[in-house]
Amino acid sequence: AQRVTQPEKLLSVFKGAPVELKCNYSYSGSPELFWYVQYSRQRLQLLLRHISRESIKGFTADLNKGETSFHLKKPFAQEEDSAMYYCALGGNYGGSQGNLIFGKGTKLSVKP
Amino acid sequence: DAMVIQNPRYQVTQFGKPVTLSCSQTLNHNVMYWYQQKSSQAPKLLFHYYDKDFNNEADTPDNFQSRRPNTSFCFLDIRSPGLGDAAMYLCATSRGAGGYHYEQYFGPGTRLTVT
Numbered sequence: 001a002q003r004v005t006q007p008e009k010l011l012s013v014f015k016g017a018p019v020e021l022k023c024n025y026s027y028s029g030s031p032e033l034f035w036y037v038q039y040s041r042q043r044l045q046l047l048l049r050h051i052s053r054e055s056i057k058g059f060t061a062d063l064n065k066g067e068t069s070f071h072l073k074k075p076f077a078q079e080e081d082s083a084m085y086y087c088a089l090g091g092n093y094g095g096s097q098g099n100l101i102f103g104k105g106t107k108l109s110v111k112p
Numbered sequence: 113d114a115m116v117i118q119n120p121r122y123q124v125t126q127f128g129k130p131v132t133l134s135c136s137q138t139l140n141h142n143v144m145y146w147y148q149q150k151s152s153q154a155p156k157l158l159f160h161y162y163d164k165d166f167n168n169e170a171d172t173p174d175n176f177q178s179r180r181p182n183t184s185f186c187f188l189d190i191r192s193p194g195l196g197d198a199a200m201y202l203c204a205t206s207r208g209a210g211g212y213h214y215e216q217y218f219g220p221g222t223r224l225t226v227t
Contacts, residue, residue: 009152034214043116044155044202044218086154090214099169100214102154 002027004089006103013077014111021072021106023061023087032090033063033070034100039083047072047085057081077110084108115139116219118203124225125193133188133222135203143208144186145216146178149200161186162208190224198226 003026013019025031035047048056050063050070061072070087087103116137125131135144143162147155159168161180175197177189190197200223204216 004154032214043220044204046215049214088214099157099160100216102156104152104154 004103012109019077034088036086118219141205145204147202
């Protein structure tokens with residue numbers, strides 16, 4: 001079954017420290033992985049997608065098919081990075097393309 | 113700004129009393145989605161419309177229905193809300209073509225309380 005697991009509900013780091021938000025997935029096909037972010041009092045929005053291999057706001061994520069992981073990393077956390085982060089898996093489910101399966105999310109708190 | 117709008121932001125209804133949540137978009141996207149998100153849980157897809165084609169998730173209760181009268185609007189109808197239907201309901205859109213299915217634009221959500 002398709003599944004996204006984010007093992008940490010809460011991750012707390014100090015400003016300037018490296019941060020890694022973990023995401024593991026289960027999918028039998030060729031996955032497309034995404035990170036969505038929700039800042040306080042804002043709507044859920046796309047942060048980055050693995051296919052783009054880009055860095056957004058200093059965050060990167062590499063798809064590791066061997067470990068079925070898509071961890072989100074940033075070398076130096078900033079206070080404005082504090083938010084809820086959701087890992088999401090895209091694929092064909094029940095013949096319906098375009099559906100996302102979200103993990104439960106990790107709340108990142110960056111302390112000054 | 114092009115965006116996804118949800119009304120109302122907060123909705124209180126009584127047990128068993130039908131309720132409708134509204135979503136509109138100015139992005140002219142083909143696909144509109146409805147998600148249910150309960151506290152500390154992942155957003156869960158209920159159904160989506162690709163243009164006029166309705167796609168229901170297998171485990172979405174029959175109590176939940178949707179209508180899309182035109183490109184811009186989509187409604188979520190809960191025929192007989194139960195206490196377990198209290199949640200945040202998120203509307204999202206996507207272009208739906210050329211690999212853009214998964215780049216979804218979300219509304220702010222409607223928080224539904226059932227008394």
